[in-house]
Amino acid sequence: GSDSNNNSSGSGASSGSSELTIYSSLPLQGTSREQSQAVINGEKLALAEVGNKVGKFTIKYVSLDDSTAQNPGTADEGQTAQNARKVVQDKSAIFYLGEFNSGGTKVSLPILNKAGIPQISPSNTYIGLTTNEPGSEPGEPNKYYPTGKRTYARVVPRDKIQGAALVTTMVEDGCKTATLWDDKTTYGAGLARNIEASAKAQNLTIQDRQGTDKSAANYRSLASNVKSDCFVWSGVTGENGVQVFKDVAAANTTAKLYGPDGVAEEAFTNPKKGGIPADVGARTKLTVATLGVKDLPDASGVLDKFKATYNTQTVDPYGIYGYETMALALDSLKRAGAKANDRTAVLAALFGTKDRKSIIGTYSIDPNGDTTLTDYGLYTIKNGLPSYEKKIVAQA
Amino acid sequence: MALLEVEGIETYYGNIKALKGVSLTVERGEVVTLIGSNGAGKSTTLRSISGLNPPRKGSIRFDDKDITTTAPQDIVRVGISQSPEGRKCFPRMTVRENLDMGAYLRNDAEISSDMDNVFELFPRLKEREKQKAGTMSGGEQQMLAIGRALMAKPTLLLLDEPSMGIAPILVERIYETIAEINRQGMTILLVEQNANFALEVSSRGYVLQTGTVALTDTSDNLRNDPEVQKAYLGS
């Protein structure tokens, strides 16, 4: 049987010491490496901004890899579980920031939940992790919370919101029909389901529903079937997003092209960095859960610092999400005050987040752990960079 | 100076010492035969000479050059070719291509007339010129292996059990041929189980026993040696 003297379950008063550890767990090998790296950069930046200190506590940052050489590019189930257990064992652990992939979170969440460790994901959008709204599976989300208490929050709005944002934009652009492909990841397939649902609600006809295989050399044959006004791809750059857009753009020279935050990065937008060519970029619009500086003046300072620190022209949305993940964690610790080493108190603080003014807008964390943020920014591509157009008012 | 001088060679398979100091010489223009029972080291001696299993000790000189550690392909170049044990034809090449391979290092005008000679010796090969060697019968492959070795037009020809699996009528032919090409000037070192034949065509012979030379003499003397008769010739 199992050992019972390790009682970190539920209310774990962590260590008496003044050092707390925040773990991040992301796939550092394979195709997701770049986005993971962006997340880490954001997290480190946010931590550096507070000088690695919250109140009397010193914060240590440990980055774990949830992929393995044998299973790169995504959360390896074994490694993810091991990461979670590693953190459970660490009495100084106070936050677990991850996973990148919703599939990975399904593994780590139940373990961390039992130990009562607060978890924030920088990127999960899958609905079923927090709610049982349409698009989730039966039994979700309760099956991920064996203690019955919520311990998981996320800074990115769940798919439902972005799906609606994308469809709203397409309809506004005058599309009657759309082709929808997804990359078959938890993220891509989940978002696609929400796009479909939203499209139905807004009378946009989805003509062709396909899943792509990222290792395909090209999608020319598949693209020759695209006959609709609009094309939307629900996936991330790392799943061969650039090629998808190039081939669709070539096969159908008039369709308007749309992508989610999964591709709102330079690797996708900038031809010099391997992104789509400028003429395709000119036809492409993206949605990101971040508003531009003109609608969110507070963010500009952080963005500039980010650009300076990491020497880039644009900030990958995942860099922003990473920053906000850490910022939210630190904010919760700060609000827990002297009890920042008490996981229960920190959880209470996390779920007590109200009207937080952040780099991605003002939001609260609802009882499910979801952000109340519904603001999506619409971006076009200028000079190889995502350029903020306007705030989308989604017709959810 | 003898054409081939093998001096005290010791050859191993892994840690097994197959040759324990074999010495022999072959004079230019001779037919010399090696006899001995199974596992005595006859094939190993030939393999050592042609460089497939270089000896760890001892030396091999050919035409006054040391070839002890020379690579097999270079040994062919200096004029030694072998019809190996187990035939080793190229299974997915046709009969003709196999013979062509025999002449791989040659570049003279006589290749095609030499091939005709081989075909004359083994009409079956001519008949099956385009058949893949791998589909030939055992004996047919043996013919091919001999023919291929002849195609190299070597100074010294090493034959490892050329009569194995060959019909009696052809065995005679092969031995006539050996005598014939020897008359034309080729030196031959012959390994045979069929000692009766071998000693008939050769001038001298060596008897190998468990990796050493047990006896050497002229072929006539060996044939009449009661020991040899009893052990190798059958009564």
Next chain:
Amino acid sequence: MSAINSNLESFRNWKHANLAIAVVLIGALAIFPLFKPPLDGFIDDCVLALAYVVMALGLNIVVGFAGLLDLGFVAFYAFGSYAAGWFASDFFSSINGEKGIHIGAGTFASTLPGIHLNFLLVLVAAVIITSIAGMIIGLPTLRLRGDYIAIVTLAFGEIIGRFAVNGQIGGFKYTNGRQAISPVDALDLPLLKEFDSAFSIRGYYWVALTMVAFSLFVNFRLRDSRLGRAWIAIREDEVAAVSMGIPLVKTKLMAYAAGAAFGGLSGAFLGTYFNSVNANQFQFAFSIFILSMVILGGLGSIWGTVLGAITLSFINSYFIPDVFNGIPGSLGLDFDLTQLSFGIFGFLLVMVMILRPEGLLPEKRRRLELKEGIGADEAIVEVRA
């Protein structure tokens, strides 16, 4: 030195040497977790290693014993894992009017919809499914020779991986694709309380160890049996084997089935242990990973396979992430080695193989073998199997 060697040699030749090694080893391994914290990362690595040992022992039957190069072993991992996913989770949530089917399921699992069988029943299901799958996959390879077998098994591995990713044909959903079937019921055995991996993984460790002991037992028994000899005969020379009265079809299929069963066993365990069955896992690289264990350990050698599996598994889950990647940190450098782990893994494979071409612990037969590079020879045309 030579005295030690000869002692070692005589021990190796002792009739019960394997039994003795196994008993001592497994005994020692059984008590070791008690000296470690219950959630220790090292035990975690050990559980994985043990599960891989079971896989590798299975593949060793197919590749090592019977000489059938199988590049699609991942298929059995997939089937085994899905057995756990299907029969021990809420995946089929609408079954039985959303009330679920529960047979010997744990207390928490009993409250969930879907099919929830006891872990032992899941294992049985996994073994049955994978054995059948093994035979079906084996069928088209029967007339093939040498490396053609490799590609057909590879093809099946890929096809099954693809089916796992797509997850749905028409309206019927049979996997959750890359979105994972999760969570899978915690491991619980009759008479013991549930093994909750959030508090202790010792239970998992012991179950894995038991599976290894079982696999070792079966492997040794099979190797020294009529069937084991038949496999080796087929590996050496199919024509001679069939001429000696060995039915090729049946004997090969049994190798596939037996090998697959272990893949399934381990797959079901891993599905349970990982608490999730994700189509991402079922990639060609996994087949290669397990195959490397077998070859690196010493093809056909049971202890070699065990050692190979442990070595590679630890390189992958302990050495690279926990030791190697920590090197810059301990030197005070801010250099991230994780992006090199892939290459390091490859480099180690190359090094080990070049240093020990015969494998870490070569099969006894191969140690005795003086001549190298022998094997079944040229093709046979017409054996109709």
Next chain:
Amino acid sequence: MNVATLPPQEEIRTTPVSERLRKFFSAYGLWIVLLGLPVFYGIKDLQDEGDLSRLGNNLFAGLSNGAIWALIALGYTLVYGIIELINFAHGDVFMIGSFVAVGMWGTVGLALTTGTLGLIAGLLVTLIVAMVVCGTMNVMIERVAYRPLRSAPKLAPLITAVGFSFILQNVGIVWLGSSQKGVPDLIKAQHVLVSVAGIDIHNSDVLALAVTAPLVFLLTTFVNHSRSGKAMRATAQDPEAARLMGINVDTTISLTFLLGGLLAGAAGLVYALYQTNVWYFQGFTAGLIAFTAAVMGGIGNLKGAVIGGLIIGCIQQISDNRIGAQWTPAVVFAYLVLIMVFRPQGLVGEETREAG
């Protein structure tokens, strides 16, 4: 004990129907398999659209795509033919070829604005550099990873090949990151050059066929007719006998790897121009496809590799276009399995004799 047990009579006599079926399938099965998809969709197209241009487009695109697979498959088959090694690193050598080519574009200053002549000259330079780099690398890999294992068990080099595949992939990751990188579309790959009978011929198609056809021709001529080619074939069939013919086996094997590498390098460049994207994993995927192509055609057989590559190209296009990209790998491999069932030695593989 009764030794004379014979199988029961029923087993002896096959029923005429099943016998006839068996005969039928062994005679026509392969053709049914090969032609199944195209004929089915051809009829469907005729019904739905009244002409065959859609199928024609699929097949033509398939041929040009397949040409790239063929180039890689040739390298596989050459190496397999000579040392019976499934060279898993080959695809990754090809990947490095692409990376080198793309890197060279930058170096020699090729960009979208470069004029036609400059482009051709630049690409020729790139082609040569990519070929040379890959050829050399392939030879070096053989030296380091396979030659020391010449006398080891047959599967040992398979593992070093996998090891090198990982190493090269890691080089790719460090070089250009871990996701696909779009590269400048120098030749306007998807620009329709001409349209014949409803079939669009793109720049990329012309490029792929124009590079592949002569290379394949040169290679097959070289292997079948040159002295070194003969040496390669001989070494492949029996290295020991080859040495007895005066062939330097090591040199010949190196030469084989060199040729395979050269082709991989060429394929690397063509791939980059054709697909307009590169990534570290492309070699692995392409390698798998090329290996499949080589086996489909009859492993060790040059003609077979080319035919296999072209067939796979066509299947992929048809499947992408009709069945859906998500099923394409499954369709390709299912095809392979079926072909193996009907032709165990591959499409143009040779049979050899039972040695009795």
Next chain:
Amino acid sequence: MSTSGSIDPGAPEVAELATEVEGALLSAENVSKIFGGLVAVNDVTVAIPRKKIVSIIGPNGAGKTTFFNMLTGLYKPSRGKIVLDGADITGHRPDKIMAGGVARTFQNIRLFSTMTAVENVMVGQHARMRAGLIGSILRPPRVGREERGTREKARDMLGFVGLETKTFDELAINLSYGDQRRVEIARALASEPRLLLLDEPTAGMNPQESEVLTTFMKRLRDELDLSILLIEHDMKVVMGVSEHITVLDHGEKIAEGDPATVRANPRVIEAYLGKQG
């Protein structure tokens, strides 16, 4: 060694079933084998009586080995019929035919090279054993007994063919050529055959060793009541043991009869024996 008891040639039902050649243990009736355009065996009929040694001789490429391969099921005859003890076995699988009592050796030795001599011979008994997958794993007493018995018998067989005890546990590949031939014969014998097919068993043996083998074959026939079908180019051996000889040339039967008749046949002399025969 009690194989003899297992064969009951006089059993009435067997006699009834016997076709074509009365009382023959095995008969090949008008069999042909065509490879592409090449007729390797053409319409050959051979009957092998019980407890007799019959030889097939003929020039290289005459079709002897091909004929063997048809008898043992490795090749399927293009035409014709093969009958074993009254049962038609044409086109049966090799393992079934072996189980029916026909064992063989190969022209190029085909031992299982990484198995010891004893193990090789144990494989020969495969068809006579019963342990299956489950039995092999659980190893009930029955299987244990069978296993021990098999090993015993293998050692007996190796002794019988004259292998030295100390080489019993050597790997086959490390044995000398002659010993490998012996192990091959022991392996074939271990299957308790009624008919033994030997393809050039003396190839690579010296005349002295061939003589020993000749005696041995006679012993097999007499002590184990075996029939032997022999392919051989060594006329001393062939003439010494055979009771009946069939001569093939270009796939066709050109002569048959007892050794003296065959030896005197001018066609045989011309095609095969040469002047000294």
